[in-house]
Amino acid sequence: MSSDENIYIGILTVSDSCFQGKAEDTSGTNLADLINTGIVANAKVVLQSCVPDEEDLIKNVLQEWSDKENIHVILTTGGTGFSPRDVTPEATRSIIHRETPGITIAMMTKSLTITPFAMLSRAVSGIRGNTLIINLPGSKKSSQECLESVAMSLPHAVAVIRNRSTNVKSTHAVLQSKASNSQHHHHHHHGDGKVDPSRVARRARESPYPLISVESAQKTVLDHAFVLGTEKLVFSDTLGRVLAEEVFSQDPLPPFPASIKDGYAVLAKDGAGRRKVLGSSIAGIKPCEQERLQSGQCVRINTGAPVPLGADAVVQVEDTKLLQEADDGKTEVEIEILVAPKVGQDIRSVGSDMEKGELVLPRYTILGASELGLLATAGVTTILVYKLPVVSILSTGNEIQDPSKPLEEGHIRDSNKTTLLSLMKEHGFPVVDKGIAKDTQESLVQKLKDALSTSDLVVTTGGVSMGEKDLLKHILESDFGAVIHFGRVKMKPGKPTTFATLIYEGKKKLVLGLPGNPVSATVTSHLYVLPALRKMAGYQSPLGTIIKAITSEDITLDPRPEYHRAVLKWLPNSPVPKAMSTGNQISSRLMSFSSANSLLILPGQTEQLKILPAGTQVDALIVTRL
Numbered sequence: 001m002s003s004d005e006n007i008y009i010g011i012l013t014v015s016d017s018c019f020q021g022k023a024e025d026t027s028g029t030n031l032a033d034l035i036n037t038g039i040v041a042n043a044k045v046v047l048q049s050c051v052p053d054e055e056d057l058i059k060n061v062l063q064e065w066s067d068k069e070n071i072h073v074i075l076t077t078g079g080t081g082f083s084p085r086d087v088t089p090e091a092t093r094s095i096i097h098r099e100t101p102g103i104t105i106a107m108m109t110k111s112l113t114i115t116p117f118a119m120l121s122r123a124v125s126g127i128r129g130n131t132l133i134i135n136l137p138g139s140k141k142s143s144q145e146c147l148e149s150v151a152m153s154l155p156h157a158v159a160v161i162r163n164r165s166t167n168v169k170s171t172h173a174v175l176q177s178k179a180s181n182s183q184h185h186h187h188h189h190h191g192d193g194k195v196d197p198s199r200v201a202r203r204a205r206e207s208p209y210p211l212i213s214v215e216s217a218q219k220t221v222l223d224h225a226f227v228l229g230t231e232k233l234v235f236s237d238t239l240g241r242v243l244a245e246e247v248f249s250q251d252p253l254p255p256f257p258a259s260i261k262d263g264y265a266v267l268a269k270d271g272a273g274r275r276k277v278l279g280s281s282i283a284g285i286k287p288c289e290q291e292r293l294q295s296g297q298c299v300r301i302n303t304g305a306p307v308p309l310g311a312d313a314v315v316q317v318e319d320t321k322l323l324q325e326a327d328d329g330k331t332e333v334e335i336e337i338l339v340a341p342k343v344g345q346d347i348r349s350v351g352s353d354m355e356k357g358e359l360v361l362p363r364y365t366i367l368g369a370s371e372l373g374l375l376a377t378a379g380v381t382t383i384l385v386y387k388l389p390v391v392s393i394l395s396t397g398n399e400i401q402d403p404s405k406p407l408e409e410g411h412i413r414d415s416n417k418t419t420l421l422s423l424m425k426e427h428g429f430p431v432v433d434k435g436i437a438k439d440t441q442e443s444l445v446q447k448l449k450d451a452l453s454t455s456d457l458v459v460t461t462g463g464v465s466m467g468e469k470d471l472l473k474h475i476l477e478s479d480f481g482a483v484i485h486f487g488r489v490k491m492k493p494g495k496p497t498t499f500a501t502l503i504y505e506g507k508k509k510l511v512l513g514l515p516g517n518p519v520s521a522t523v524t525s526h527l528y529v530l531p532a533l534r535k536m537a538g539y540q541s542p543l544g545t546i547i548k549a550i551t552s553e554d555i556t557l558d559p560r561p562e563y564h565r566a567v568l569k570w571l572p573n574s575p576v577p578k579a580m581s582t583g584n585q586i587s588s589r590l591m592s593f594s595s596a597n598s599l600l601i602l603p604g605q606t607e608q609l610k611i612l613p614a615g616t617q618v619d620a621l622i623v624t625r626l
């Protein structure tokens with residue numbers, strides 16, 4: 001039995017009075033009921049909202065729902081008439097890419113058979129990206145009539161929009177196979193043109209997922225990666241966290257005037273010459289217990305000790321001479337100052353390092369060793385930081401086995417899980433091992449449920465390409481109602497990288513389905529998983545560090561932009577590091593990662609440039625501690 005794709009619908013009520021709570025949103029509620037009781041085959045309402053009649057607010061929601069939420073169809077109700085506040089058509093027209101006048105005419109034609117006043121609707125409809133947007137009138141009765149007049153065409157409209165943006169050939173193959181499957185069942189369509197994977201003979205022969213750029217894939221992931229919130233922690237437990245508040249110093253540093261040198265505290269106006277030594281000021285002694293210094297006197301003082309009252313300069317011991325001693329050299333009686341001191345010389349005044357109430361750390365600071373030291377200095381011992389996201393790792397594949405067991409025939413050892421668990425730990429993220437799923441629906445569903453219930457982001461490896469055992473995308477959609485934001489990226493390795501979001505147990509979850517090949521899984525972890533985790537943990541610049549490097553050999557370029565493993569070496573007197581390739585870059589050869597500290601970001605080959613000559617400056621993404 002082929003399981004149909006869902007169609008996700010967003011309903012936006014545009015009405016000042018509903019927004020202000022002065023009127024009930026009967027039209028929006030009625031439209032949602034109609035959808036959820038099956039007026040459009042396989043459709044369900046996943047987003048519903050209300051905005052006032054403000055063009056910008058309407059546009060924002062339409063853009064957000066199409067671009068970020070990837071909603072299939074947005075129905076607006078209200079704001080389509082002739083009154084000056086009616087701006088829904090203007091907002092819609094300004095953000096759609098293509099108009100769909102047929103839908104508008106169909107609705108108008110039907111409405112005119114009911115009342116001539118229908119001609120006073122200015123509703124428009126159109127396509128933005130992969131989303132169909134339709135303005136319906138504001139009244140409950142007429143919005144229902146309009147929806148009824150177009151409902152039966154919506155599944156097909158969605159199927160065509162989604163396919164045409166991906167691959168025309170597979171669209172037709174899929175649509176033909178549907179036609180022969182269910183001729184008399186008009187809207188028994190398969191939403192996005194992804195066929196039932198159990199019927200291998202009828203599988204799509206080209207991926208229905210558009211091949212998007214790494215930049216846009218990263219942007220999509222980061223747009224969906226949400227900050228998890230904050231928590232108060234003891235400062236010493238916050239290494240690697242992002243600060244969620246401003247931190248101010250509790251006290252001045254130094255809290256008393258302190259000596260910078262080992263020497264003598266003096267009165268500067270006495271100039272050079274003889275001084276009686278009164279005794280000593282040693283670090284740790286309360287300044288109030290010291291005597292006030294008089295002209296002609298000095299006090300021996302050590303670095304960091306409080307300068308006694310009356311003194312206004314410190315003279316280092318090197319600039320003095322002993323004149324008279326007592327007790328067999330245990331006591332200094334008189335010394336000579338050899339260089340005339342200046343007021344304030346070698347004294348740190350109160351608050352000169354840090355003033356009381358000074359901003360010590362701004363919000364969003366990443367807390368490293370020095371920052372924790374600063375918190376200690378400032379006396380701020382509990383702080384507000386961003387929560388860390390929990391990530392779970394799940395390997396998939398019938399052939400994958402735990403590395404600690406003897407290798408069975410036809411099996412290979414699971415390396416991805418170890419690599420990814422370690423990578424997440426290295427970057428300070430709490431990570432959970434979710435084991436290995438078999439390539440069956442039951443096993444994948446069960447393991448995914450387990451992973452989703454205990455983490456914010458689930459990382460799987462394997463099962464995302466074109467084979468009949470590559471079930472992940474299908475299961476995410478059919479069993480979890482996930483929205484797949486992308487399923488292919490123009491990169492090598494990592495082409496079938498898949499990103500989805502879904503609601504599980506009432507919470508939004510992110511899923512990154514990485515390719516099974518060990519090198520592909522590792523590279524895509526650096527490009528998508530770590531940035532997502534950093535964003536969720538409050539980082540303001542979540543992408544990795546990119547520097548320049550000079551290649552040291554000719555490199556044959558791949559048609560796809562390549563992330564080439566390399567060892568960067570800093571040669572003496574050279575400002576830019578030299579990049580040494582780690583050899584054969586096939587996605588299965590994990591040896592290509594051994595001792596690599598960077599990924600060279602190489603452009604895809606062109607007619608003009610097939611081989612990148614040695615000595616070329618390229619971007620290099622840093623993947624280890626340098």
Ligand SMILES: Nc1nc2c(c(=O)[nH]1)N[C@H]1C(S)=C(S)[C@@H](COP(=O)(O)OP(=O)(O)OC[C@H]3O[C@@H](n4cnc5c(N)ncnc54)[C@H](O)[C@@H]3O)O[C@H]1N2
Pocket residue numbers: 395396397399400412413414415416417461462463464465466467470493494495496514515516517518520587588
């Ligand atoms: N007809 C096509 N075939 C393939 C395409 C394509 O576009 N059309 N893409 C290729 C690319 S690129 C990649 S990358 C792989 C991705 O495959 P999957 O993500 O579906 O992963 P699997 O098929 O499950 O496994 C691939 C490979 O990796 C090994 N593997 C899997 N898991 C682990 C693990 N945990 N530890 C170590 N090794 C693992 C697995 O045994 C396979 O050898 O698809 C190409 N095919």
Ligand code: MOO
Pocket residue numbers: 491492493494495496515517520587588
């Ligand atoms: O893109 Mo696949 O990741 O070549 O190996």
Ligand SMILES: [Mg+2]
Pocket residue numbers: 462463464465466467469470516
């Ligand atoms: Mg596969």
